Amino acid sequence: MKSRLSKKDNLPLGLSALNILLLVLVVVLMGLPMLNVLAVSLSTQAKSDAPGLVLLPTPPTFEGYTFIWKHTNLPRPFFNTVYVSVVGTVLHVLMASLAGYILCQNKLPFRKAMTTFILLTMTVPYELTMIGIYAVNRDLGLTNTYAGLIINGMVSGFSVFLMRNYFQAIPLSLAESARIDGSGEWRIFSSIYLRLSVSGLMTIGTLELIRRWNNITMTITLISDMKKWTLPVVLRFILFDQTSTSGTSYIFANAKMAAVVMTALPLVVLYFFTQSFFSSGIMIGSVKE
Amino acid sequence: MVYCLCTEGAHWRRTLHRVYTSEPGSSMNKALGRQLKKYRIFYLMFLPVAVYFIIFSYYPFLRGLIMSFQENRLLGNRPFAGLANYKFVLKDSNFLSAVTNSLIIGLWDMVLYFFFSLGFALILNELVHRTVKQTIQTIAYIPYLFSWAVIGGVWVLIFDLQGLVNQFLSIFGTEPIFFLATPDYARPLIIAMGVWRSMGYFALLFTVAIMNIEGQLYEAARIDGASRFMQIRKIILPSLIPTMKTIIVLLSIGVLTHFDEIYVMVNPANRRLISTLLLFVYETGILNFQTGTASAGATLVMAGTLLITGLMRKFIGYDKE
Numbered sequence: 001m002k003s004r005l006s007k008k009d010n011l012p013l014g015l016s017a018l019n020i021l022l023l024v025l026v027v028v029l030m031g032l033p034m035l036n037v038l039a040v041s042l043s044t045q046a047k048s049d050a051p052g053l054v055l056l057p058t059p060p061t062f063e064g065y066t067f068i069w070k071h072t073n074l075p076r077p078f079f080n081t082v083y084v085s086v087v088g089t090v091l092h093v094l095m096a097s098l099a100g101y102i103l104c105q106n107k108l109p110f111r112k113a114m115t116t117f118i119l120l121t122m123t124v125p126y127e128l129t130m131i132g133i134y135a136v137n138r139d140l141g142l143t144n145t146y147a148g149l150i151i152n153g154m155v156s157g158f159s160v161f162l163m164r165n166y167f168q169a170i171p172l173s174l175a176e177s178a179r180i181d182g183s184g185e186w187r188i189f190s191s192i193y194l195r196l197s198v199s200g201l202m203t204i205g206t207l208e209l210i211r212r213w214n215n216i217t218m219t220i221t222l223i224s225d226m227k228k229w230t231l232p233v234v235l236r237f238i239l240f241d242q243t244s245t246s247g248t249s250y251i252f253a254n255a256k257m258a259a260v261v262m263t264a265l266p267l268v269v270l271y272f273f274t275q276s277f278f279s280s281g282i283m284i285g286s287v288k289e
Numbered sequence: 290m291v292y293c294l295c296t297e298g299a300h301w302r303r304t305l306h307r308v309y310t311s312e313p314g315s316s317m318n319k320a321l322g323r324q325l326k327k328y329r330i331f332y333l334m335f336l337p338v339a340v341y342f343i344i345f346s347y348y349p350f351l352r353g354l355i356m357s358f359q360e361n362r363l364l365g366n367r368p369f370a371g372l373a374n375y376k377f378v379l380k381d382s383n384f385l386s387a388v389t390n391s392l393i394i395g396l397w398d399m400v401l402y403f404f405f406s407l408g409f410a411l412i413l414n415e416l417v418h419r420t421v422k423q424t425i426q427t428i429a430y431i432p433y434l435f436s437w438a439v440i441g442g443v444w445v446l447i448f449d450l451q452g453l454v455n456q457f458l459s460i461f462g463t464e465p466i467f468f469l470a471t472p473d474y475a476r477p478l479i480i481a482m483g484v485w486r487s488m489g490y491f492a493l494l495f496t497v498a499i500m501n502i503e504g505q506l507y508e509a510a511r512i513d514g515a516s517r518f519m520q521i522r523k524i525i526l527p528s529l530i531p532t533m534k535t536i537i538v539l540l541s542i543g544v545l546t547h548f549d550e551i552y553v554m555v556n557p558a559n560r561r562l563i564s565t566l567l568l569f570v571y572e573t574g575i576l577n578f579q580t581g582t583a584s585a586g587a588t589l590v591m592a593g594t595l596l597i598t599g600l601m602r603k604f605i606g607y608d609k610e
Contacts, residue, residue: 009507009517011415019412023425026409030429030485033447040446051451099338102331109324114335121346125546127567128591131574131584132353136344154341185330214436216549221575232436236553239442253446260442267434275427 041257048254064254074259076227077234084230085212088150092208093201095155100163101189122157130221137222148222159204166200167193202277210267231263357584374585384586386561387569394476394565395544398483402540405484406491411521414499426496429489437549440486444478445469475559482550491536498532499525534607541601545594566590
């Protein structure tokens with residue numbers, strides 16, 4: 001048990017002051033750039049390009065957002081990203097929990113071998129096999145398709161083991177009594193295990209959604225057709241290589257930052273809704289080894 | 290029925306052993322058959338997962354390995370090329386400069402991620418106020434949610450000629466610096482990007498470990514008259530050693546795999562200084578279709594990662610406990 005008393009000790013005054021000073025510095029270094037981006041994105045075109053620091057947009061305007069939304073055809077990559085991320089995440093959660101359920105059947109013959117089989121896939125980061133991934137996907141006709149982006153990463157060792165750890169906390173007697181009542185494995189899996197591990201499902205779902213939303217490597221490996229690009233890849237072009245996305249018009253800082261916010265904001269919102277699951281996921285993940 | 294399931298299952302190992310050592314067609318073989326039949330549904334459920342990993346994880350790995358010994362050809366039959374790709378890559382100046390860049394960026398990132406996140410977790414832990422603590426933690430964690438392209442956008446804005454950083458420096462009378470186009474700042478900017486994005490995440494791992502420390506330890510220390518500073522040194526830091534080791538191993542796997550941030554930030558001015566190994570692999574293999582050369586490069590990166598991770602594990606005594 002953690003003791004409340006443990007917090008009673010404080011650093012000596014000098015160190016304590018230094019400590020607070022450092023924390024203020026961290027908050028400024030982390031927070032100010034984000035605030036700056038948000039403020040510029042909400043400023044007028046003229047103000048965003050004028051010298052001087054913008055930390056409060058006065059008056060706030062959505063000029064930058066409407067400009068970037070229309071002029072660079074942003075809806076397309078935006079909905080590409082939503083589609084690929086959401087469908088991919090749903091499949092990922094299903095597959096990972098299925099595998100996790102199988103791996104927690106501790107009397108299953110060859111379970112050790114199956115565990116090792118999945119564990120081995122975690123040893124090599126997938127970025128290192130991108131040439132092989134490209135070749136295999138091309139042979140299967142998956143390059144330049146949404147299906148390719150959805151299928152690659154459909155399950156991961158990390159999520160499987162996270163789900164297995166969640167499932168192991170569920171007493172085996174529950175499944176056994178369901179078996180006596182004549183329930184099949186699919187039913188036990190879906191109506192006992194899945195239902196009791198909602199926080200686990202939310203954790204791997206959130207992590208996977210973030211991973212997919214942000215993914216650059218897989219998109220540029222598999223997709224050369226710009227129409228099928230996802231938001232981060234298009235954002236990179238908006239920021240650095242504007243001629244290829246916007247044609248002739250110059251993109252002002254407020255519009256660029258609007259694109260940055262549009263790529264980032266959905267994840268911040270998601271994070272605040274799933275924050276409680278998040279920390280439990282990290283706990284369980286860290287207990288693993 | 291359920292009872293059978295448990296007791297018989299418990300003996301599957303022994304059964305298997307007997308099966309392997311007995312003659313074919315014996316009753317033991319039938320016992321294994323019964324076992325497998327009973328669990329048939331699980332194997333069936335496992336099938337999609339297994340098929341996925343074989344096609345999209347194991348096979349691409351093997352495929353890359355094979356391609357590294359074949360000539361640069363994407364279609365048709367690829368003649369065996371022996372070690373030619375490896376010899377070529379090891380003489381390629383682009384590859385060699387990528388090795389230097391990767392090591393510099395990767396090792397700096399590893400060291401800075403580690404010490405910054407540990408330091409941040411420690412000073413954050415000294416705050417008594419819960420809500421303030423959590424707010425600071427959230428602010429520091431948020432950048433980790435973002436794509437590297439978003440971080441790139443933040444960098445473009447704050448390191449602009451009129452940006453936040455130059456505004457700050459102008460207080461001290463410094464002339465505006467065009468950070469993004471000055472080669473001297475290319476590497477520090479990339480390294481700082483990584484620290485800015487990841488510090489909060491790794492600090493959270495440390496914070497979780499600090500929260501798991503038993504309260505009694507502090508109490509015992511207090512009875513012995515240990516100051517808070519001594520408690521940090523003698524209780525918190527030693528308790529964090531397992532977490533530190535895990536994080537170091539995690540980080541050393543990542544030393545040579547920096548890619549997204551480089552892909553986002555690379556431009557003609559900084560290419561020479563920040564182009565990393567994976568960017569070399571991507572540009573050679575995916576953009577220029579030199580698949581043999583790229584796969585040989587990728588295989589060398591794998592070997593390098595194995596070496597770095599192995600050395601780090603040995604150095605910190607990861608496998609001792």
